[in-house]
Amino acid sequence: MSKCLETMFNEILFKNPVISASGTFGFGREYEAFYDLEKLGGLCTKGLTLEPKAGNKGIRLWETPAGLMNSIGLENPGIDAFIKNEWPHLKDVNTVTIINVGGKDEESYLKAIEKLNAVDAQLIELNISCPNVKAGGMAYGIKATTAGDITKKVVELSKHPVMVKLSPNGDAISEIALACEIAGAKGISLINTLQGMAIDYKKKSAVFNNLYAGLSGPAVKPIALRMTHQVCQAVTIPVMAMGGISTWEDALEFIMAGATCIQMGTMNFNNPMAPVEMIEGLEIYCQKEGLSNISEIRGII
Amino acid sequence: MAIIQSNDCLIPLIYKMSVDFTGAVLPGQFFMLRAWDKDPLLSRPISVHDYETGQLTFLYQVVGKGTEILSRLKPGDNVEIQGPYGNGFPEVSEDLCVVGGGIGVAPLHYLVKKYKEKNPQGTCRVYLGFRENSYGVEAFESMADEVILDIGGIITNRLKVNPGEVVMTCGPEMLMAAVANMVPPENKVYVSMEAHMACGIGACLGCTCETKSGNKKVCKDGPVFLREEVFYE
Ligand SMILES: Cc1cc2nc3c(=O)[nH]c(=O)nc-3n(C[C@H](O)[C@H](O)[C@H](O)COP(=O)(O)OP(=O)(O)OC[C@H]3O[C@@H](n4cnc5c(N)ncnc54)[C@H](O)[C@@H]3O)c2cc1C
Ligand SMILES: Cc1cc2nc3c(=O)[nH]c(=O)nc-3n(C[C@H](O)[C@H](O)[C@H](O)COP(=O)(O)O)c2cc1C
Numbered sequence: 001m002s003k004c005l006e007t008m009f010n011e012i013l014f015k016n017p018v019i020s021a022s023g024t025f026g027f028g029r030e031y032e033a034f035y036d037l038e039k040l041g042g043l044c045t046k047g048l049t050l051e052p053k054a055g056n057k058g059i060r061l062w063e064t065p066a067g068l069m070n071s072i073g074l075e076n077p078g079i080d081a082f083i084k085n086e087w088p089h090l091k092d093v094n095t096v097t098i099i100n101v102g103g104k105d106e107e108s109y110l111k112a113i114e115k116l117n118a119v120d121a122q123l124i125e126l127n128i129s130c131p132n133v134k135a136g137g138m139a140y141g142i143k144a145t146t147a148g149d150i151t152k153k154v155v156e157l158s159k160h161p162v163m164v165k166l167s168p169n170g171d172a173i174s175e176i177a178l179a180c181e182i183a184g185a186k187g188i189s190l191i192n193t194l195q196g197m198a199i200d201y202k203k204k205s206a207v208f209n210n211l212y213a214g215l216s217g218p219a220v221k222p223i224a225l226r227m228t229h230q231v232c233q234a235v236t237i238p239v240m241a242m243g244g245i246s247t248w249e250d251a252l253e254f255i256m257a258g259a260t261c262i263q264m265g266t267m268n269f270n271n272p273m274a275p276v277e278m279i280e281g282l283e284i285y286c287q288k289e290g291l292s293n294i295s296e297i298r299g300i301i
Numbered sequence: 302m303a304i305i306q307s308n309d310c311l312i313p314l315i316y317k318m319s320v321d322f323t324g325a326v327l328p329g330q331f332f333m334l335r336a337w338d339k340d341p342l343l344s345r346p347i348s349v350h351d352y353e354t355g356q357l358t359f360l361y362q363v364v365g366k367g368t369e370i371l372s373r374l375k376p377g378d379n380v381e382i383q384g385p386y387g388n389g390f391p392e393v394s395e396d397l398c399v400v401g402g403g404i405g406v407a408p409l410h411y412l413v414k415k416y417k418e419k420n421p422q423g424t425c426r427v428y429l430g431f432r433e434n435s436y437g438v439e440a441f442e443s444m445a446d447e448v449i450l451d452i453g454g455i456i457t458n459r460l461k462v463n464p465g466e467v468v469m470t471c472g473p474e475m476l477m478a479a480v481a482n483m484v485p486p487e488n489k490v491y492v493s494m495e496a497h498m499a500c501g502i503g504a505c506l507g508c509t510c511e512t513k514s515g516n517k518k519v520c521k522d523g524p525v526f527l528r529e530e531v532f533y534e
């Protein structure tokens with residue numbers, strides 16, 4: 001394989017810049033039926049919390065034109081069960097494993113981070129942007145001050161490099177990103193889902209028990225691209241972009257806007273092979289354009 | 302990708318589609334179907350209606366955009382099919398009582414067929430309830446020992462389960478709840494649940510169903526559950 005897609009994200013080497021996004025990829029196992037996970041640049045686990053979490057009740061998924069709304073509510077087995085049942089399998093996969101961590105308050109974030117010091121992961125994605133949990137989650141991620149505070153504490157405690165995942169639902173995203181950089185984050189990922197709403201007119205009721213839910217998929221791409229560009233202009237740490245990315249052409253747009261890596265989420269549901277097709281597409285593009293590395297077109301806009 | 306052999310309208314809005322497929326398929330399992338690019342975004346879960354080597358058949362109702370697109374496909378067209386997924390109905394050797402409501406009859410055809418293949422001596426009784434028009438009934442009549450049909454009424458009003466029969470049901474949740482409620486506790490009851498699905502393979506946690514033993518994924522742990530797992534309140 002050529003090295004044209006090899007990408008350094010801070011000090012971490014990715015064999016290519018394509019990573020599957022948190023919550024759309026379980027802990028990887030399910031997709032092994034489709035392809036060898038080692039083809040991926042990396043994979044991001046489902047959002048983990050200190051304690052197991054049952055998630056939200058009622059309808060959790062609702063399709064929209066070119067999009068998907070979800071209200072999973074961070075259902076996950078908890079850090080301990082993850083370390084016991086999933087990590088032994090994941091750690092042997094030859095790709096960058098990113099552990100996504102959520103929390104309901106400062107204490108639960110920090111305890112989770114402390115527990116994860118027991119494993120040798122390459123990168124933590126600090127999720128301060130989940131719109132589907134009542135406590136914590138997005139509450140930390142919509143203000144620069146709180147985002148900076150929690151990031152600082154997590155960075156101090158974690159033995160792993162920390163990338164902070166930002167919400168598109170708060171204050172100016174470039175200011176939040178900058179606060180995270182100053183607090184010691186080694187990277188920024190964005191965007192988490194956009195808060196939306198669905199009403200079932202036939203039932204005369206809101207679709208989701210939580211009223212609001214998170215929108216993802218191609219419908220959000222232009223917003224995600226704009227925010228990626230803004231954040232890339234504002235920070236010097238690398239950016240991992242996502243939001244509606246579905247083809248290698250989309251991936252290129254985000255890289256041209258300044259992203260170092262990209263994540264693919266919702267499109268895994270449309271086509272489980274999408275990340276692999278994207279990697280192939282990017283490789284062919286590099287060859288055709290005569291690029292020795294994809295980074296040559298990074299941030300040209 | 303599978304090639305469509307036939308796609309026929311049985312009665313308005315009800316279609317039967319056969320595609321080229323060979324593989325191991327259990328009754329009660331489903332496939333994720335897609336015959337479009339990114340609009341709609343998701344594939345549609347559709348149960349196995351029938352299977353023999355080289356031919357997989359679905360029975361589906363047009364209810365929205367996805368199934369409408371499926372209904373317009375012609376023989377020779379391609380359809381993306383992923384599967385089979387899910388656990389399916391268990392294989393049993395007791396007598397079988399099957400209760401289907403509306404399009405919920407779709408998976409029951411292959412169930413009865415397989416049951417009769419494995420248990421030629423076993424008795425299989427089938428209750429079918431439809432709101433207005435029935436479909437697929439003759440096929441059941443040719444396979445089952447008894448078919449009780451109800452159109453426009455409430456099929457569970459007529460349901461009488463014999464001692465020792467295992468009950469398997471698929472249909473609107475109201476119907477399955479009624480079956481779960483009225484069948485004596487001595488009889489085993491299996492229900493086939495429905496949920497909105499994104500991945501179909503257990504990765505998104507969008508199809509979660511609350512059970513007595515915690516959250517289960519309808520796509521992977523189900524869609525078939527024991528009555529006491531899901532209707533326990
Ligand atoms: C395990 C399983 C097996 C099924 N087997 C059959 C079958 O054999 N024949 C059949 O006609 N139908 C079956 N269904 C229901 C079928 O999946 C839906 O009718 C179909 O997804 C509707 O898509 P649409 O685009 O036409 O409707 P829309 O209402 O436009 O769909 C919008 C979204 O809601 C979802 N959705 C809508 N209704 C349902 C539903 N009842 N269940 C799950 N998701 C839904 C769709 O998948 C889509 O994502 C099954 C469902 C499940 C979960
Ligand atoms: C079903 C579903 C579950 C998700 N769960 C998580 C999660 O646990 N943690 C997280 O940080 N993001 C989660 N996300 C957000 C995605 O990782 C991603 O940020 C978002 O969907 C935008 O990318 P996309 O348009 O490519 O999907 C989830 C998204 C979906 C659709």
Ligand code: FES
Pocket residue numbers: 497498499500501502503504505506507508509518519520521
């Ligand atoms: S549909 Fe994704 S977990 Fe069941």
